[in-house]
Amino acid sequence: MISASPPIGRGLRKYYLDELPQLINVLKGEMSLVGPRPEMPLLVDRYQPWQRQRLLVKPGLTGLWQIKGRKELPICENLQYDFYYIHHRSLSLDIAIILHTILLVLRGRGI
Numbered sequence: 001m002i003s004a005s006p007p008i009g010r011g012l013r014k015y016y017l018d019e020l021p022q023l024i025n026v027l028k029g030e031m032s033l034v035g036p037r038p039e040m041p042l043l044v045d046r047y048q049p050w051q052r053q054r055l056l057v058k059p060g061l062t063g064l065w066q067i068k069g070r071k072e073l074p075i076c077e078n079l080q081y082d083f084y085y086i087h088h089r090s091l092s093l094d095i096a097i098i099l100h101t102i103l104l105v106l107r108g109r110g111i
Contacts, residue, residue, distance in 0.1 A: 022061055034094040035060025036082040054082050057089070062101040064093075 025031040031038070038059035047054075065081035085093070 019061060026061060030058070032058045032060045034062055034085075034097050036063050036085065037066065051079065053086065054079065057086055062097060064097060067097060067100045067104060 022031060026033060035057050036054050036059055039054075044055070063082065064085045065078040068081055069077070085097075
């Protein structure tokens, strides 16, 4: 049986090292460390007007829904976490999200 991803790829993905190139986008000011994850343009084109509010803030490397359940959550809950973050943004919330993200990555559970 052929593995779906080589061991190096699994390791990069497990510890989210494949996300490191996005730090360049943070340094360029195109992204922030914390915020809603960028969405594929194909999906953004289909957003309803209320969903477009998500685009009012810069996308981030990590966000609230990434630490709350990531891909295990249905999209409607992901959007709820994004909107919660948008309406309650603060330095303390950002710090909490960053620290939680670091703990998840160090445990190899990803974000």
